[in-house]
């Protein structure tokens with residue numbers, strides 16, 4: 001007898017993204033590797049779902065213990081009653097596809113389906129997502145009057161404790177959903193047939209990131225050459241070189257490249273030597289003292305928890321600052337929110353105290369400028385002192401991009417790629433749990449949880465302090481090494 005595959009909405013969405021994704025998720029689930037960002041987005045989805053249930057009012061939350069058979073039975077029983085309370089997580093099954101509806105509002109003869117998303121707007125993929133639900137619910141015998149998407153309203157400002165009345169915006173998509181819903185049965189049949197066969201022969205491509213980052217990317221990505229032509233970061237040139245049969249940059253003839261930055265990347269790949277030019281060294285030597293090396297960590301919430309803030313706003317909760325008073329004379333200052341209440345005002349004040357009135361503030365990319373702008377907006381009484389800080393900023397990123405390259409950077413000038421090539425003794429891999437910005441914000445989010453123990457909080461604090469301090473120490477070392485060397489002959 002043929003095996004029966006039960007498809008959920010998310011499985012069918014996987015199929016629409018890439019049949020191979022659904023195949024591997026079903027037959028080889030051990031290969032799934034969710035990124036920290038994807039895992040965080042699942043959490044955010046739960047939080048927004050809980051807020052939505054409060055906004056739509058008291059209703060029935062169906063089978064929160066995730067027992068699907070029970071959920072189907074409870075949904076059926078509730079829909080046979082003549083109640084009018086909203087249903088949350090109502091569960092339906094039709095033609096082998098199972099869906100759970102975020103919100104179902106009950107009218108006299110039809111239902112309104114509302115899908116809740118943490119995104120800031122309606123996205124293309126939300127229409128098939130709702131079409132699958134609509135086809136299953138209507139196929140099971142429950143007509144829908146309206147289908148809407150509730151997404152985050154980014155104009156919302158959290159003004160009063162517990163008041164999220166305007167957090168969600170509703171967009172009606174009934175017509176788009178009705179146009180797509182007749183295809184759902186065919187998708188389910190095709191997916192079921194595909195699952196019964198061999199793994200589809202599909203190579204990695206742009207579809208691996210659209211509409212979602214595929215959790216099978218590391219399994220599917222073939223082992224490439226050590227210095228692939230993609231490090232040139234030019235899609236057009238890469239396509240041309242690929243057509244000519246080149247995969248490794250070291251095989252490409254010099255005459256095939258004409259742009260200065262491509263030649264620099266090519267030369268570094270051939271020699272393995274870092275390229276530092278005289279002009280870059282000179283620019284950095286001219287930066288006066290005292291020098292302030294600054295880095296922020298931020299967190300954002302789909303559902304704001306601090307008064308005065310908005311959804312998805314990047315909110316600074318930590319900074320590290322190394323102050324170089326004279327060559328080699330360093331002190332370090334920092335701030336990290338305690339996790340009890342909003343850190344915004346304290347971090348703004350600590351920043352003003354740390355940075356004083358003069359001296360260049362060295363940053364890596366313009367992210368820190370945006371953080372200071374946010375702090376100025378949220379603390380109007382400190383704004384005049386904060387906004388002038390941006391006039392003192394010196395961004396090291398464009399300097400490094402123009403004047404330094406090592407082949408191990410693989411075409412990226414991010415500080416994490418750059419640091420090991422200049423100062424291999426300073427390593428992010430030697431840190432504790434937190435090794436990248438996303439990890440820092442997840443760690444702070446954990447510190448904010450009421451159930452996080454005191455010991456765990458202290459451990460996260462230590463790791464956050466070490467991580468952010470390394471970011472600014474990395475800049476100190478980069479500057480120091482750039483000042484003292486350049487590649488003879490490099491322009």
Ligand code: SF4
Nearest residue numbers: 018021208214217220
């Ligand atoms: S990584 Fe790309 S090719 Fe592989 S399963 Fe995912 S979407 Fe398909």
